[in-house]
Amino acid sequence: MGLLRAEAVTVRFGTVVALDAVSLEVNPGELVGLVGPNGAGKSVLLDVLSGLLRPESGRVYLEDKDITPAPAFWRPWHGLTRTFQEGRSFDSLPVELNVAAAACVRGGGFLSDALSLPWSMRSNDESLRRARSALELVDGAHLWGSPMAELKGGDRRRVELARAICSRPRALLLDEPGAGLEADALDLPRLLLRLRDELGMGVLLVEHDPALVFGVCDFVYALDTGTVVASGLPDDVRAHPEVRRSYLGVA
Amino acid sequence: MRILLLGLVAGSIYSLSAVALVLVYRATGILNFSQGAVGMLATFTFIFTAAHHPTVLAVVFGLVVAAALGAVLGGLTGLLGEHRLEATVLTLGALGLLQALAQVIFGGHPVALATNLFPTGALRLGGALIGTDEVIAAVLALVLCGAVIALVARTPLGLVARAVASRPQVVASLGLDERPVLLISWVVASVLAAAAGLCLLTVQPAPDTVSLTLTVIESFAAALVGRLVSLPGALIGGLLIGLISQAAELGVGVPGAGEAGVFGAMIILLTVLPPRPVRGAQGAAAAL
Amino acid sequence: MSTLSLSLPDERLRRVLSGPTLWALLAVAAVILPAALGPYWAFVIGQAAVVSIIVLSLTLLTGFAGQISLAQSAFVGAGAYTCAQLALRLGWNMFEALPVAVAVGFFLGVLVGIPALRLRGIYLAISTLGLAVVADRLVFQLPQLGGLNGLSLTRPRGPVDLTSNLAMAYACLALLLILLLTLWRLRDGRTGWWLQAIRDDERAAEIAGVDVALYKLLVFGYSGAAAALGGALLGYLSLHLNPLDFNALSSVSYLALVVVVGRRSLAGALAGGALWVVIPQVAEGISRSASQALPIALPLLLVVGVFFTSGRFKLREALRLGTA
Numbered sequence: 001m002g003l004l005r006a007e008a009v010t011v012r013f014g015t016v017v018a019l020d021a022v023s024l025e026v027n028p029g030e031l032v033g034l035v036g037p038n039g040a041g042k043s044v045l046l047d048v049l050s051g052l053l054r055p056e057s058g059r060v061y062l063e064d065k066d067i068t069p070a071p072a073f074w075r076p077w078h079g080l081t082r083t084f085q086e087g088r089s090f091d092s093l094p095v096e097l098n099v100a101a102a103a104c105v106r107g108g109g110f111l112s113d114a115l116s117l118p119w120s121m122r123s124n125d126e127s128l129r130r131a132r133s134a135l136e137l138v139d140g141a142h143l144w145g146s147p148m149a150e151l152k153g154g155d156r157r158r159v160e161l162a163r164a165i166c167s168r169p170r171a172l173l174l175d176e177p178g179a180g181l182e183a184d185a186l187d188l189p190r191l192l193l194r195l196r197d198e199l200g201m202g203v204l205l206v207e208h209d210p211a212l213v214f215g216v217c218d219f220v221y222a223l224d225t226g227t228v229v230a231s232g233l234p235d236d237v238r239a240h241p242e243v244r245r246s247y248l249g250v251a
Numbered sequence: 252m253r254i255l256l257l258g259l260v261a262g263s264i265y266s267l268s269a270v271a272l273v274l275v276y277r278a279t280g281i282l283n284f285s286q287g288a289v290g291m292l293a294t295f296t297f298i299f300t301a302a303h304h305p306t307v308l309a310v311v312f313g314l315v316v317a318a319a320l321g322a323v324l325g326g327l328t329g330l331l332g333e334h335r336l337e338a339t340v341l342t343l344g345a346l347g348l349l350q351a352l353a354q355v356i357f358g359g360h361p362v363a364l365a366t367n368l369f370p371t372g373a374l375r376l377g378g379a380l381i382g383t384d385e386v387i388a389a390v391l392a393l394v395l396c397g398a399v400i401a402l403v404a405r406t407p408l409g410l411v412a413r414a415v416a417s418r419p420q421v422v423a424s425l426g427l428d429e430r431p432v433l434l435i436s437w438v439v440a441s442v443l444a445a446a447a448g449l450c451l452l453t454v455q456p457a458p459d460t461v462s463l464t465l466t467v468i469e470s471f472a473a474a475l476v477g478r479l480v481s482l483p484g485a486l487i488g489g490l491l492i493g494l495i496s497q498a499a500e501l502g503v504g505v506p507g508a509g510e511a512g513v514f515g516a517m518i519i520l521l522t523v524l525p526p527r528p529v530r531g532a533q534g535a536a537a538a539l
Numbered sequence: 540m541s542t543l544s545l546s547l548p549d550e551r552l553r554r555v556l557s558g559p560t561l562w563a564l565l566a567v568a569a570v571i572l573p574a575a576l577g578p579y580w581a582f583v584i585g586q587a588a589v590v591s592i593i594v595l596s597l598t599l600l601t602g603f604a605g606q607i608s609l610a611q612s613a614f615v616g617a618g619a620y621t622c623a624q625l626a627l628r629l630g631w632n633m634f635e636a637l638p639v640a641v642a643v644g645f646f647l648g649v650l651v652g653i654p655a656l657r658l659r660g661i662y663l664a665i666s667t668l669g670l671a672v673v674a675d676r677l678v679f680q681l682p683q684l685g686g687l688n689g690l691s692l693t694r695p696r697g698p699v700d701l702t703s704n705l706a707m708a709y710a711c712l713a714l715l716l717i718l719l720l721t722l723w724r725l726r727d728g729r730t731g732w733w734l735q736a737i738r739d740d741e742r743a744a745e746i747a748g749v750d751v752a753l754y755k756l757l758v759f760g761y762s763g764a765a766a767a768l769g770g771a772l773l774g775y776l777s778l779h780l781n782p783l784d785f786n787a788l789s790s791v792s793y794l795a796l797v798v799v800v801g802r803r804s805l806a807g808a809l810a811g812g813a814l815w816v817v818i819p820q821v822a823e824g825i826s827r828s829a830s831q832a833l834p835i836a837l838p839l840l841l842v843v844g845v846f847f848t849s850g851r852f853k854l855r856e857a858l859r860l861g862t863a
Binding site for chain 2: 654657658660661662664665666668669670672673676677678680681786787788791792794795798831834835837838839841842845846
C-alpha cells in the first residue's frame, strides 16, 4: 500500500515510445530517486504522475485511489504536487503571492472575493499563513515581499519549492531541482531530508547529479529509453551494470 | 450556379490576399492585421487618382502606396526583432490608424468607381451570368498566386525565403542577412494585397473603407487551410472561403450572413487545423 | 498571453495614481463637477464613466488574466440592444432591464470563453475580431433589431428619476464606483492571484491547483457582463442605438486604449474614459475632423507605445546600434 504508485504506464508520441509499461512506487516518508540519461523519459513520467499527460495505458494511484483521469489542477488539492525542471514562477506576483496561490485552502471564488465576504477573507489569510510557513521551511522567509524579478536562480527555485509544499502535500515530485544552479545555490540535501523527516512527505526526486541521488535517497529507480532498467537500494542500483553503462558512464 | 461562380471569383481574390498573409507570416512569424487596410488604402488611392488621371497611372500609384506602406511596416516590425507578439499588436495599431486616416483623407462614404479597371461585359457560364471583369480579375488573382508560388519554389530568392521561413538560425549562421528577404516579403505582400483590393472592385464597385480593411479576416480564414505556412494551401483556402462566404450570404439571404459563414469556418479550421508555429511564434492550441 | 507588456505607462501611472489623496480628489471631483458644469458636461462626464466601465472590462480580462479580446464591441452592443429590446417588447425600464443585460453579457462572455480555452494570443485576437464583425455586420443590423436606423431608449422616471443628464451622470458614476471597488477587492484576493497566475504561466497555475479552464470562462463571463453594463448605460445615456456605435473597429480602439493607459491599472481605466471624451472635445476646437481624432490618436499611441516597453526594447538603443 504505497503513497503514490504508477502501474505499467505507457506513453507514446506518434511512433516513439516514451514510457514502456513503467511501474514505480513511493511510500510515505521515503525519498525515492529517479535517474537516467537525457531522453530516458523521466520528465514524461512526472507529467503523467502530475496529470499534465494522459498515459496510453497504465494507471496512477494516490493512496490506493485511481487518479489516472484526474486533471492536473485536482491533484494538489488531494496531496500531490510537483516542481518543473526549467523552474516556473508567476513573475508579476511578489514572492508571497507566488507561494500563497498554491495554498489550496478551500474558500471563496470570484464573487466572494469581489464582495470581500468573510469566508473569502479568512481563506486568503489562511493562504498567506501557509505561504509564510512554507517559505520558512525552505529557508526563504527573508524573501517575503520581494518581486520575483529581483531573485537569483537559487532563490527562484526556493520559491517554487515553497509553492509546491505550501499545501502540505503528502507526495511531492521534484524535477531536477538543482538544474542550472551553481553547486551551493540551494542546500538540497538538507531541504530534502527536512521534507522527509519533519514533514513525513514521500518525495520522488528526478536528478542528474548522482552524488545527490545515491547519497540521500532511500530507494532508486533507473530509467533508460522508457523502461526501468534497475531499482532498489542506492548502492545496489549504482553497482548495476546497465546503470553503470547507460547513466553513470555519461554523467 | 451563380453562387458557385461568384464564390470562385471572390475566392480567387481571397486566395491572393491569403497568399500575401502567408508570405509575411512564414518569414516573420507575424500575423499582419493591417494587410486589409493597406489594400484598402491602395484601392482608394487608385479610385481617387483614376477620377482625374489615366487609369494606368492610378494603378501604379496605388501599388506604390501599398509598397511604401509595406516597407514602413516591415521596417517597424523589424525594429522589434524577436518580439513577435508586440509586432503583431503593432499591425493591429496600424489597422486602426490606416483605417482612421482613410476616413479623414477619403471621407467615410462608399465611393463609386469612375472608370473600370477591366473590360466590362457579361459571360454566360453554365447557365448563370457573370461579369467579364469579374472573371478577368479572378484569373489575374489566380495567376498572381501561381506566380508567387512558383517564385518561392523555383528561384534563388525564393530559396532564401524558404530557408528564412523554416531555418532562420541556419541562414544567420551562414552569414546571410535575412533582413532584405523579410523586407521584400513585406513589400511583395502589400503589393499583392493592393492587387487583391483592386480586383475586389469588380465584385464590389462601391466599397467602403471598413469592409475592405476587414477582409483580413477572410484572408486569415483562407490561410488557415494551409496552416498559415503553406502557399498552395492558402490558394485552396481562398477558393473555399469564397464559396462558403457567397453560399452563406446568398443562400441565407440575410446581409452579414457571409461574414458569419466565414467566422464559422475560421473557428472550425482553428480547431481542426491549428496554425503551425513559426520562428517561436505561439501555436494556437493549448500547451498543457 | 503574457508577453504583451507596455509596462512603462503601467509602472509610472501606478506609482502616481495609487495614492489615497488622488482617489479622494477624484471622488470629490466626481460629485461636484457634473453639477457645477451644467447638463452638457454632465453628459460628457457620464460618457467618460461609461467608457471607463468598458475599459475596466478589458482591465479584468487582459490586464488581470492576460486574455486578449477584440470582441468587446459585441458585448457592449449586446448590452445596449438587450435593454432596447426589453423596452420595446416588454416595456421594461432601465432598472428592470439592466440586470438582464448584464446577465446576457455574462452568458455571451462565457460562450466566447469556450474557444478561448484552446486559442492563444494572436489567434484569440483574430477570432474575437471575427466575432465582433459578425455581431456588427449580421446581428446588430438585423431588421428585428432596428436595422440601420437603430433603436431608441428612454430614461426611467421611477423609482429614481434619471431623465436629466445630471442624474444619469451620477448613476453612471455610481455604477463605475461599484465596479472599481469590486475589481480592486478581486485583484487583492485569491481570485486575483489566480488570474494573474494564469496570465503569467498557465501550466504552473494548473500545477498550483488553479482550475484554469473554469477561471478563464468566468473571467470572460464577467468581462462580458461589465462590457454589457457599459453598453446598456451608453444606450440610456445617448438615448439612441445605432449599429455604427458598436462596429468591430471600436473593439480595436478599446484594446488600444486599455493597453495605452496601462492594462493592469484601475486608475488607468479612469484615465482611459477621460481620454476617450477629452480627445474629441479638444479636436473639435482645432479642426473639423474631430470625429476621427480618437480613432487616429489611439492606434497612434498604441504604435508608439509598443516601442517604449520598458525593460524590453528601447527605440533609442536600436537607432544607435542600427540593428534590432
